[in-house]
Amino acid sequence: MSADADQRAIRCLVAKVGLDGHDRGAHVIARAFRDAGFEVIYSGLHRAPDEIVQAAVQEDVDVLGISILSGAHNTLVPKVVDGLKEYGAFEDTLILVGGIVPDDDKKKLKEMGVAEVFGPGTPMADTIEFVRNNAPDRA
Amino acid sequence: MSRAEETDLVDRLLDGDHRALARTITKIENRSPGYRELVSALHEHTGEAEVIGITGSPGAGKSTLVDKLAKTYRDRGETVGIIAVDPSSPYTGGSVLGDRIRMASNVGDMDVFFRSMSARGTLGGLSTATGDAVKALDAFGKDKIIVETVGAGQNEIDVVRTADTVVVLVQPGSGDDVQMLKAGILEIGDVFVVNKADMSGASKTVADLEEMIHLQGDPTANLDLGHHGAGGGFEKPDVADSPDESEKNGEGGDGEEGWTADVVETVATSGDGIDELIETLAEHREYLERSGRLTEKARTRYAEEIRTLLREDTGSLLESEIDRRGGMESFVDAVVARKTDPYTVADELVEPLRECLDGDD
Numbered sequence: 312m313s314a315d316a317d318q319r320a321i322r323c324l325v326a327k328v329g330l331d332g333h334d335r336g337a338h339v340i341a342r343a344f345r346d347a348g349f350e351v352i353y354s355g356l357h358r359a360p361d362e363i364v365q366a367a368v369q370e371d372v373d374v375l376g377i378s379i380l381s382g383a384h385n386t387l388v389p390k391v392v393d394g395l396k397e398y399g400a401f402e403d404t405l406i407l408v409g410g411i412v413p414d415d416d417k418k419k420l421k422e423m424g425v426a427e428v429f430g431p432g433t434p435m436a437d438t439i440e441f442v443r444n445n446a447p448d449r450a
Numbered sequence: 451m452s453r454a455e456e457t458d459l460v461d462r463l464l465d466g467d468h469r470a471l472a473r474t475i476t477k478i479e480n481r482s483p484g485y486r487e488l489v490s491a492l493h494e495h496t497g498e499a500e501v502i503g504i505t506g507s508p509g510a511g512k513s514t515l516v517d518k519l520a521k522t523y524r525d526r527g528e529t530v531g532i533i534a535v536d537p538s539s540p541y542t543g544g545s546v547l548g549d550r551i552r553m554a555s556n557v558g559d560m561d562v563f564f565r566s567m568s569a570r571g572t573l574g575g576l577s578t579a580t581g582d583a584v585k586a587l588d589a590f591g592k593d594k595i596i597v598e599t600v601g602a603g604q605n606e607i608d609v610v611r612t613a614d615t616v617v618v619l620v621q622p623g624s625g626d627d628v629q630m631l632k633a634g635i636l637e638i639g640d641v642f643v644v645n646k647a648d649m650s651g652a653s654k655t656v657a658d659l660e661e662m663i664h665l666q667g668d669p670t671a672n673l674d675l676g677h678h679g680a681g682g683g684f685e686k687p688d689v690a691d692s693p694d695e696s697e698k699n700g701e702g703g704d705g706e707e708g709w710t711a712d713v714v715e716t717v718a719t720s721g722d723g724i725d726e727l728i729e730t731l732a733e734h735r736e737y738l739e740r741s742g743r744l745t746e747k748a749r750t751r752y753a754e755e756i757r758t759l760l761r762e763d764t765g766s767l768l769e770s771e772i773d774r775r776g777g778m779e780s781f782v783d784a785v786v787a788r789k790t791d792p793y794t795v796a797d798e799l800v801e802p803l804r805e806c807l808d809g810d811d
Contacts, residue, residue: 319480320543320570345544350568355551361558366550369563371472399469 321446323374326354326363328391331381336409340376340438347439349374360387364394367404373446379410384420392424403447407438456484460491463590468560471590475565478582489582495589497748499531500735502594503613505601505638510619511645512598513552514718515727520562521555522724523594530556531563531587533580535599535609538568545569549598563587569606577608578758581751584612607638614747615734617641617727620659622652636662639711640734643727647715656713663711709737764803771799 325341327334334356344351352370354363367375375395379387388408395401401424408420409429417428426445429438459477462470474492477485502519504512513534520530534549547566556562565583569576580597587595597613599606610616618639636642642663644655712730716723738744772778784790 319482320568322476341546345539345546346542348539348542348544350538350545350547350566352547352550352566359557365558365560366564368468369472369565370550371469371476399467 321349321374321442322352322370322372323349323376323442324352324354324363324367324370324372326358326366326375326377326391327356328354328358328360328363328377328379328387329381329383330357331379331383332356333380334378336380337378340378340409340435343435343439344442347443349442360390360394363391364398364400367391367395368398368400371400372404374405374407374442376407376409379408379412382411384408384410384412385416388420388425389423405442405445405447407442409433409438452484453487456487456491460488463492463586464495466591468563471563471586472565474586475583478586479567479570479579481579485582489585492585492589496585497588499584499588499592499595501584501588501613501615502596502731503610503616504596504598504619505606505610505616506619506643506645507621507624508600510621511716511718512600512619513549515619515643515645515716515724516549516596516598517553517555518718518721518724519596519728520553520594522728524556524559524562528593529561529591531565531584531590531592531595533565533567533583533587533595533597535567535569535576535580535597535606537600538570543570563590563592576606577612578755578762580609581612581755611638612751614738614744615640615731617643617731619643619645620655622646622649622655624655640709641727641730642711642713643723644713644715645718647723648717652715656715659713663713709734709741709743767803768799771802775799 323344325337325344327337337353341351341353352366352372354366358366363375363377366372375391377384377388377391392401392406395404395406406425407427407429408425411431412420412428420428427441459470459474463474474488476482477488504516506512516532516534520532523530532553534547536545536547536549538545545568547568550564550566553562553564556564567576567580567583584595584597597610599609601607601610601618616638618636618641620636620642622644636659642659644652644659646652647656712733714723714727714730716727718724735744738747772781775781781790781795785792785795
């Protein structure tokens with residue numbers, strides 16, 4: 312990266328929300344994103360939806376990746392989406408969900424504004440490719 | 451970004467819109483088109499915030515300490531802005547910005563604006579970006595702004611120097627008294643914090659630090675210790691950041707006393723010692739104001755900023771001139787072939803600029 316020209320980097324928030332205590336996957340994603348040249352902010356475990364919203368707004372991330380393995384996605388994701396809307400951050404944030412999500416719920420999440428849901432076994436390269444292709448274009 | 455959008459963004463930022471503040475900092479970081487106009491427009495609204503820089507080795511407890519500081523300031527009714535800089539990968543440019551995890555005490559409090567920044571591998575550009583981000587937080591109306599960075603190298607040291615007060619965190623057991631004599635971050639501290647003061651070896655570290663401070667601070671202390679030569683060449687940390695200053699002995703404007711760095715012990719995880727640290731920070735602030743050092747520092751900083759911008763701007767003007775004259779490769783070819791040399795090339799390229807500027811004399 313040169314010092315003067317475009318210094319844009321894709322910024323991602325990798326978020327663990329709710330009582331789900333498994334963050335191995337989130338660590339792996341954070342590391343893979345870093346190696347893909349992204350700037351990754353990791354939320355840490357057990358975050359409330361409000362905290363995730365606060366972080367996403369303040370950090371002005373291009374991508375918000377929510378990792379949920381507890382099955383509470385139908386409760387937690389809408390709260391995050393509403394919070395982002397409240398601060399005018401919903402429109403230009405790419406929201407991804409990673410975890411174990413039944414197909415019916417996937418549809419609902421997507422209607423809510425989640426761009427994609429990645430289940431177990433998704434190749435890392437696919438996720439990275441998706442982020443590269445879909446990260447919001449901000450002038 | 452159009453002029454109207456910039457004005458709108460600035461208006462919204464001044465109006466207290468968090469999203470506008472976040473976007474402004476993004477534009478500053480990315481050096482997006484129009485970011486200079488943005489920062490220019492913000493300048494007149496700055497100058498009110500107290501800026502505190504915090505540095506130290508990885509794992510010293512900086513983020514945890516910053517969290518507790520922010521919490522205490524918030525309890526006192528002040529608003530806080532935080533910029534936490536983490537390194538980027540030298541290979542991919544990517545980074546994991548993990549300082550936010552420690553901000554547990556300020557959850558859901560939007561009046562603590564926390565922003566992670568990656569060093570992005572830039573040479574010297576980081577301090578410009580951080581300085582501009584501080585301006586954005588200042589114009590937003592934050593009372594206290596904390597800049598946190600790993601004290602790994604010159605780049606990071608430049609970053610904390612954008613602060614009025616520099617706090618250096620030291621861990622117990624981070625080396626003997628000879629380590630304290632080494633040049634680097636230990637020279638720039640206005641306040642030293644021995645964090646994890648409940649660990650064994652903390653009192654030794656405090657003693658080593660105090661000895662170092664007295665060696666550089668008070669010439670008479672050297673006499674008592676019976677050491678030699680310590681007075682020459684040492685500067686007070688407070689003065690060391692401004693080599694242009696004529697005063698070298700830490701004296702304030704009109705015969706005021708100088709500032710001797712304090713050592714404060716804290717346990718950031720439990721919050722022990724935070725009140726004392728905040729008191730020391732306030733004392734340093736008071737000293738800066740009383741002695742006129744605050745104004746001097748600001749002046750030095752602005753002069754440095756103007757110089758940096760000039761270097762960048764003339765640099766990029768000359769880069770385009772190189773392109774117009776056939777690109778760097780052709781010059782390098784000529785130098786390799788011994789048809790010319792780097793000095794002559796530089797002279798030739800700067801010539802039009804020199805003519806323009808000297809022309810009127």
